[in-house]
Amino acid sequence: MMNTNTHKFRLIKLYKKWYVLLAASLILTLFVYAFCSTSFMQETELKLLDYRFRLDPIPERADTSIVLVAIDDFSLDFFSENGISWPWPRSFYCYAVDYFTSAGARSVIFDMQFYEPDIDREETYAEETDGMFADAIENSGCIYLGSQLLLDSTFVHPYVSNSTIPIDDNFEPEITFSGIRAPIDPFITTARSIGIINAVPDNDGVIRRSPLLFKLNEMILPQMAFKVWLDQIENDKKIQTSNRELRIGNYMIPLDGNGKYLVNWYGRNAFTTYSFRAVISSASAVLNGQPPVLSPVIFKDKHIIIGATAAGLYDLKTNPYSKVMPGMDIWATALGNFVNKDFINILPPWINFVFTLLVIFCIFFLVTNLKPKKANILVLLVLVLLVGINLILWKTNRILLNLVIPVIGFVISYLLVNMISYLLEGRSKREIRRIFTRYLNKEVIQQLEEDPQQVKLGGEEIEATVLYTDIYDFTSLSEKKTPSELVESLNDYFEKLIEFVFKFNGLLDKYTGDGIMALFGAPIPRDDHAILACRTAYAHKKFREDLMRKEKLTPDEKLHLKTRIGMNSGLLVAGNIGSEKRMDYTAIGDTVNLASRLEGVNKIYQTNIVLSESTYNLVKEEFLCRELDSLRVKGKKEPTKIFELIDVFAELETKKKPDWIQQYEEALNIYRKGDWQEAGNILMELAREPFNDKASQVLLTRCKYLLEFPPRKWDGILTLEVK
Secondary structure, three states, rough: OOHHHHHHHHHHHHHHHHHHHHHHHHHHHHHHHOOOHHHHHHHHHHHHHHHHHHHOOOHHHHHOOEEEEEHHHHHHHHHHHHOOOOOOOOOHHHHHHHHHHHHHHOOEOOOOOOOOOOOOOOOOOOHHHHHHHHHHHHOOOEEEEEEEOOOOOOOOOOHHHHHHHOOOOOOOOOEEEEEEOOHHHHHOOOOOEEEOOOOOOOOOOOEEEOOOOOEOOEEEEHHHHHHHHHOOOOOOOOEEOOOOOEOOOOOOEEEEOOEEEEEEOOOOOOOOEEHHHHHHHHHHHHHHOOOOOHHHHHHHHEEEEEEEOHHHHHEOOOOOOOEEEOOOOHHHHHHHHHHHOOOEEOOOHHHHHHHHHHHHHHHHHHHHHHOOHHHHHHHHHHHEEEEOOOOOOOHHHOEEOHHHHHHHHHHHHHHHHHHHHHHHHEEEEEEEEHHOOOOOOOOHHHHHOHHHOOOOOEEEEEEEEEEEEEEEOOHHHHHOOOHHHHHHHHHHHHHHHHHHHHHHHOEEEEEEEEEEEEEOOOOOOOOOHHHHHHHHHHHHHHHHHHHOOOOOOOOHHHHHHHHEEEEEEEEEEEEEEEOOEEEEEEEEEEHHHHHHHHHHHHHHHHHEEEEEEHHHHHHHOOOEEEEEEEEEEOOOOOOEEEEEEEHHHHOOOOOOOHHHHHHHHHHHHHHHHHEEEEEEEEHHHHHHHOOOOOOOOOHHHHHHHHHHHOOOOOOOOEEOOOO
């Protein structure tokens, strides 16, 4: 049983070592990382990303040089009422382009596909309207037309190659397309460029990411917004790619690790939007010399994106802010990101790994090395910091630190370490309660249960203070009582005596017939063990003095009047000692033996509380004591000074020793020099009224004896021949 407890507590101590916890944290982090790589957990992280966007919209950072022109329900209804149904003649777009060109627009982007010729109408022919639109495109020189890539093979117009961009050989997209819905010949040959408008949502239908580069057979084509921005910068257009970034000269665009660009959304309706009807009305007004609804000034140096918002045109997407978003918002937001270098900074995986490792290690360390109440508060603080750091990084610099991985690591580590602690420490706590419930007060037992590693049941050398008590002349007192009366009196006596021991966090080691042995500084080591022992003795002294003022005493109260206490401090061995069938927590060693001898020394000096020199040195700043003598106990060669506990300085006006104590110690020094006559003269005064000091009377008697029978060799030390 002894070995079992020892191994158990060694295991408990081992698993709390920082290096063991770090190794366990590393293993758990690897597991959490693998678990969070599943599609479900990745989608959960994306949902949390949406929440970050909604929590911190930044519409003020949307680039004001980008405006939207919406083919909305209002425009459809207006033209329908005037006999022009959808699809509109291409001449409409001609008027719009001419108007924007004359206004000085920087670019006009059509989030639309013109892969088929216009239709013939009663009042117009397709060739005519397409020709008008093509002329307007050519005259503008800044028109970008949307194109959609297809997996099915289709005819690829030779002019598509004009929109390709130079790139290094490392680019390996997830998909290689074999077909394209490109604008018809009159448009693709006159446009500044085409841009790919493929927008593939994540599995939950939300558009958060977009490739910047697409591969069509052997050609590399740019996403629409990326192409517009690329044409605006004056830089080396050679592009270098990796899964985590795309570089163009000194520009760097972060990617999400899968080679896709994570759009930094600004919020709902972040860009100024005008109705297409208002644009056509303004263009018509300018042609007729009338003031336009929309002044051309508002379109000067603007990137203008034209797209459908009407529900019936089916160009509505979902983003983190809205379930119904016009597709052109994607290109507007991405273009704004590129123009202002307003990117989401995606931290590399190793940072997420290290952060999760730190979180798990903190949980392991706090739960295993701190008391539950304090640990739980700090664990909650770790969770708050975990989420807080994540949100602060996002809000201040749009730094994306993974939240799912550390949170899952937090939850699993907290549950796991508590389960392990319960399995390992639960039994030790029950063992501690079984062992110490008779010896300690409930508060100390709770401390041990909260932190079992404070005690080593297998035994250890500690520094502590031992307190022994005994009842003077107990034999004669017991002869006057029946056995039942004696036991009842002793039980009442011990109950009060142990109350003082427990009050000052002492451990009741054992009963010694009519006395007790108590330890201070065990099983929980503490530096103030001697002070606690003296406080216990002093509390009993005050109680005894109160009893002496009573007229009538109970049998157990009479026992308190005859109680003697001895104390000694030093190194001792404490732990479970005994056999497999019977084992108790106790202490052994010279420190214990001397404390037992000092309790008996009270009988010689007619005192009640005697402490050793080692105890005195630890309490002399708090307690008033007087040196009684120097003695050599049986079995020991080295002498020790002994002291009597008199009072506590906190209850006195000064720490200066009273005159009578100074006189006694003066007499003691003279006595040690062998001048017994002079020492006796001083002691005689102390033995009389008003002092009536019994210890002085004892030493006076010894001086008289020495004067009559002087020893051959004198060292001033009293040798005790009995234990």
